Amino acid sequence: MDVKQYFRKLREIETALADEYPIVVSLETSDGGKAGMISEVSRFNAAKMIVENCAVLATEEQKEQFRDRQAAEKKAAEKAELSKRLQVAIISDPNTQGAVSYKKDNGPVNGR
Numbered sequence: 001m002d003v004k005q006y007f008r009k010l011r012e013i014e015t016a017l018a019d020e021y022p023i024v025v026s027l028e029t030s031d032g033g034k035a036g037m038i039s040e041v042s043r044f045n046a047a048k049m050i051v052e053n054c055a056v057l058a059t060e061e062q063k064e065q066f067r068d069r070q071a072a073e074k075k076a077a078e079k080a081e082l083s084k085r086l087q088v089a090i091i092s093d094p095n096t097q098g099a100v101s102y103k104k105d106n107g108p109v110n111g112r
Contacts, residue, residue, distance in 0.1 A: 006051065014047035022046040023063050024055040038066045 021040050026049075028035035033054055041049070049055035058066065 010044075010047050010051050013050050014043050017043045017046060017057075019043075023058040023066055024049055025058050025062060026055045027053060029054055038062060040066070 021042060023038060023040050024046050026033055026035060026037040026039070038058060039055075046055070046057070050057070
């Protein structure tokens with residue numbers, strides 16, 4: 001492909017993309033690229049990946065699945081962070097301490 005054609009096609013696709021950060025699905029490539037990986041990338045990178053036949057735009061169903069998974073991962077990360085911050089304090093009531101004491105021979109006696 002001619003360099004001028006490459007950049008012309010890149011600009012055309014970039015301007016045609018509606019989202020600021022489109023979601024793309026990778027295609028299998030000869031240099032080891034895995035098919036089916038969903039990513040959110042910038043417009044320029046999405047256009048570049050499409051021109052180079054490394055990715056295609058995600059369908060609405062794939063976008064929804066991606067966003068649902070992202071939300072679930074965010075919720076799990078927030079829960080993990082919250083569990084790190086959780087502190088437990090045992091506070092005893094001074095009125096209940098020593099309320100019952102035992103004598104050696106006579107058994108329990110209320111008071112001190």
